[in-house]
Amino acid sequence: xxxxxxxxxxxxxxxxxxxxxxxxxxxxxxxxxxxxxxxxxxxxxxxxxxxxxxxxxxxxxxxxxxxxxxxxxxxxxxxxxxxxxxxxxxxxxxxxxxxxxxxxxxxxxxxxxxxxxxxxxxxxxxxxxxxxxxxxxxxxxxxxxxxxxxxxxxxxxxxxxxxxxxxxxxxxxxxxxxxxxxxxxxxxxxxxxxxxxxxxxxxxxxxxxxxxxxxxxxxxxxxxxxxxxxxxxxxxxxxxxxxxxxxxxxxxxxxxxxxxxxxxxxxxxxxxxxxxxxxxxxxxxxxxxxxxxxxxxxxxxxxxxxxxxxxxxxxxxxxxxxxxxxxxxxxxxxxxxxxxxxxxxxxxxxxxxxxxxxxxxxxxxxxxxxxxxxxxxxxxxxxxxxxxxxxxxxxxxxxxxxxxxxxxxxxxxxxxxxxxxxxxxxxxxxxxxxxxxxxxxxxxxxxxxxxxxxxxxxxxxxxxx
Amino acid sequence: xxxxxxxxxxxxxxxxxxxxxxxxxxxxxxxxxxxxxxxxxxxxxxxxxxxxxxxxxxxxxxxxxxxxxxxxxxxxxxxxxxxxxxxxxxxxxxxxxxxxxxxxxxxxxxxxxxxxxxxxxxxxxxxxxxxxxxxxxxxxxxxxxxxxxxxxxxxxxxxxxxxxxxxxxxxxxxxxxxxxxxxxxxxxxxxxxxxxxxxxxxxxxxxxxxxxxxxxxxxxxxxxxxxxxxxxxxxxxxxxxxxxxxxxxxxxxxxxxxxxxxxxxxxxxxxxxxxxxxxxxxxxxxxxxxxxxxxxxxxxxxxxxxxxxxxxxxxx
Numbered sequence: 070x071x072x073x074x075x076x077x078x079x080x081x082x083x084x085x086x087x088x089x090x091x092x093x094x095x096x097x098x099x100x101x102x103x104x105x106x107x108x109x110x111x112x113x114x115x116x117x118x119x120x121x122x123x124x125x126x127x128x129x130x131x132x133x134x135x136x137x138x139x140x141x142x143x144x145x146x147x148x149x150x151x152x153x154x155x156x157x158x159x160x161x162x163x164x165x166x167x168x169x170x171x172x173x174x175x176x177x178x179x180x181x182x183x184x185x186x187x188x189x190x191x192x193x194x195x196x197x198x199x200x201x202x203x204x205x206x207x208x209x210x211x212x213x214x215x216x217x218x219x220x221x222x223x224x225x226x227x228x229x230x231x232x233x234x235x236x237x238x239x240x241x242x243x244x245x246x247x248x249x250x251x252x253x254x255x256x257x258x259x260x261x262x263x264x265x266x267x268x269x270x271x272x273x274x275x276x277x278x279x280x281x282x283x284x285x286x287x288x289x290x291x292x293x294x295x296x297x298x299x300x301x302x303x304x305x306x307x308x309x310x311x312x313x314x315x316x317x318x319x320x321x322x323x324x325x326x327x328x329x330x331x332x333x334x335x336x337x338x339x340x341x342x343x344x345x346x347x348x349x350x351x352x353x354x355x356x357x358x359x360x361x362x363x364x365x366x367x368x369x370x371x372x373x374x375x376x377x378x379x380x381x382x383x384x385x386x387x388x389x390x391x392x393x394x395x396x397x398x399x400x401x402x403x404x405x406x407x408x409x410x411x412x413x414x415x416x417x418x419x420x421x422x423x424x425x426x427x428x429x430x431x432x433x434x435x436x437x438x439x440x441x442x443x444x445x446x447x448x449x450x451x452x453x454x455x456x457x458x459x460x461x462x463x464x465x466x467x468x469x470x471x472x473x474x475x476x477x478x479x480x481x482x483x484x485x486x487x488x489x490x491x492x493x494x495x496x497x498x499x500x501x502x503x504x505x506x507x508x509x510x511x512x513x514x515x516x517x518x519x520x521x522x523x524x525x526x527x528x529x530x531x532x533x534x
Numbered sequence: 535x536x537x538x539x540x541x542x543x544x545x546x547x548x549x550x551x552x553x554x555x556x557x558x559x560x561x562x563x564x565x566x567x568x569x570x571x572x573x574x575x576x577x578x579x580x581x582x583x584x585x586x587x588x589x590x591x592x593x594x595x596x597x598x599x600x601x602x603x604x605x606x607x608x609x610x611x612x613x614x615x616x617x618x619x620x621x622x623x624x625x626x627x628x629x630x631x632x633x634x635x636x637x638x639x640x641x642x643x644x645x646x647x648x649x650x651x652x653x654x655x656x657x658x659x660x661x662x663x664x665x666x667x668x669x670x671x672x673x674x675x676x677x678x679x680x681x682x683x684x685x686x687x688x689x690x691x692x693x694x695x696x697x698x699x700x701x702x703x704x705x706x707x708x709x710x711x712x713x714x715x716x717x718x719x720x721x722x723x724x725x726x727x728x729x730x731x732x733x734x735x736x737x738x739x740x741x742x743x744x745x746x747x748x749x750x751x752x753x754x755x756x757x758x759x760x761x762x763x764x765x766x767x768x769x770x771x772x773x774x775x776x777x778x779x780x781x782x783x784x785x786x787x788x789x790x791x792x793x794x795x796x797x798x799x800x801x802x803x804x805x806x807x808x809x810x811x812x813x814x815x816x817x818x819x820x821x822x823x824x825x826x827x828x829x830x831x832x833x834x835x836x837x838x839x840x841x842x843x844x845x846x847x848x849x850x
Contacts, residue, residue, distance in 0.1 A: 102679060238611065247607070437639035437773075438768075466615070466632065470613045473767070483623075484623055
């Protein structure tokens with residue numbers, strides 16, 4: 070059915086629910102590329118008025134992507150918890166926005182509500198929220214997960230240490246790991262994107278990372294971000310797999326483009342759980358997502374890129390992940406044009422993930438052809454930390470020399486800890502203390518080259534591989 | 535302080551084209567750093583040595599007398615490791631180095647191709663040189679609308695002749711006009727030397743172009759094979775890298791899996807012109823002989839890249 074709203078005598082029409090959601094989205098290049106964006110700025114606001122009036126439960130009655138054609142839609146609707154939804158079932162999308170910001174919506178209420186929400190509801194309400202609303206509500210949500218470290222506790226900010234190397238040189242990767250550890254990064258995961266995506270290479274990298282972790286008894290987990298089928302093969306061969314990684318998206322067709330299905334993810338989670346490697350918890354999956362993935366795979370079904378991104382979080386939450394992050398600025402300016410669009414998308418993704426009960430982190434990043442720079446990243450990393458983001462990704466000097474884009478630096482994480490008072494995961498913080506890397510005030514020491522702390526770790530990196 | 539060779543070598547990331555540039559441009563930043571911090575060739579990279587000694591550090595050894603413990607590690611990676619700290623943040627020298635690398639990459643993305651200079655550089659080829667524009671009117675549109683960069687602007691198609699030759703070269707600015715300015719003509723000339731006896735159509739210089747623009751141009755020219763030389767998305771370490779895409783039977787709608795790619799053509803540790811030309815010429819000859827490009831061709835030779843690189847060039 071169609072929707073319409075009249076503003077100042079002008080009638081704005083929206084053909085269906087997908088068109089209404091797309092038009093209500095803040096402006097972004099990906100929706101313009103897809104031909105889904107609002108026809109004018111006024112039409113965008115008209116769409117928001119119409120969306121605010123829409124009963125929240127409409128999203129249970131009308132699937133944006135057909136139930137019969139899409140296993141993600143089936144997952145969303147078949148696992149919907151009507152009892153959890155009951156407290157907000159009577160609300161409109163606009164009423165839901167007001168409720169989320171009310172004092173009634175505390176951490177316990179939001180956690181209880183999460184199974185009752187669909188990604189489309191989360192995306193819809195986010196379109197009626199300013200950046201400050203996205204921050205304020207996400208900050209109230211708590212999603213705590215654990216493997217060897219515990220991620221998502223109040224007042225904590227964890228990091229993925231991303232030690233990539235253009236040719237997977239073990240010494241080069243070990244050097245970047247060392248650099249990150251000395252800056253106190255790596256409590257969410259030490260996770261490398263391999264340049265060569267093969268099973269033997271993955272096993273070699275995993276064994277190197279696992280030996281380093283074991284040698285220093287670091288309470289974290291390691292991961293080689295290879296395809297899920299490679300992780301399955303590595304586990305079959307007895308490799309030390311802590312976490313199974315996979316990129317996922319919000320439609321069955323987009324996931325097929327990644328070469329995955331819900332069935333293979335189920336198989337992988339069961340295999341990783343059977344290894345019993347976690348000590349603090351049993352969350353064994355790690356997912357990455359990002360706005361634009363479905364459109365670039367021509368698998369968006371006419372749904373705007375933010376809504377279809379939120380559907381990816383329904384895929385994630387079905388597998389009880391330890392970590393999920395949006396790679397927000399990686400995809401390029403045809404999807405998120407500039408710093409403003411990247412910042413908005415990062416806050417939307419974090420909010421939608423948290424509202425749905427997903428342990429959301431972010432790769433705060435940009436490419437050289439986007440209209441963005443380090444100042445934009447400073448704003449987004451600060452806003453996300455205020456919003457209670459579970460973890461951020463960091464690389465040496467903010468420069469990923471393998472993937473050719475800019476993320477955050479290990480220094481940026483120290484800055485966030487100092488300015489906002491957030492701390493590493495508790496197990497990792499204790500390890501830093503044991504390693505005598507913290508000063509009396511809990512700050513990370515700046516180690517002289519000849520310090521015993523540095524001397525202990527350096528030979529390992531120099532000898533790796 | 536001894537000018538330790540390991541420190542000097544490690545101070546500049548090995549194997550990157552940007553290394554020499556960084557070293558050259560480091561002068562002023564070096565002086566700033568020297569004025570405020572300890573002297574020596576490893577300023578910044580050994581920020582630990584400049585810091586207040588950490589509790590527990592041996593007090594009997596002045597920090598600036600120690601060798602840079604990162605020097606060995608830097609030989610294994612061009613990642614920005616061991617930068618040292620100013621409080622919680624990066625020392626200014628490294629902030630400026632990073633900003634310079636980003637500025638160069640941004641300049642490369644937004645620079646316009648100097649078509650006259652490029653045509654002059656192509657003169658030794660002895661081929662007519664034509665010009666064409668994509669449907670993306672300007673750089674901002676180009677960056678937002680990859681679909682427009684893959685099509686010719688209205689009227690451009692009719693301006694191209696139906697040359698009917700075996701092979702056509704299209705030179706497109708892509709995401710780095712600087713890379714095209716620097717590498718396209720020498721690579722094209724080196725390719726021609728290696729392709730004797732093959733009829734070559736006029737060279738088309740295309741602006742605001744993406745890889746697939748070569749399909750429409752090649753089709754219009756009536757070429758059996760099109761080679762697109764295009765600027766790759768600039769990285770921080772290399773802003774001037776050229777890619778070459780080889781597509782048999784070019785026509786609008788060809789998929790990336792129907793092409794072969796030779797990427798990373800640059801002089802900062804990438805493929806030298808002659809090596810790249812050798813690979814492109816091999817692909818061209820084999821494509822014309824066997825009547826195909828894409829996945830069916832790449833299996834024959836490990837040296838030939840596949841079209842996964844398209845994601846990088848197209849910026850997906």
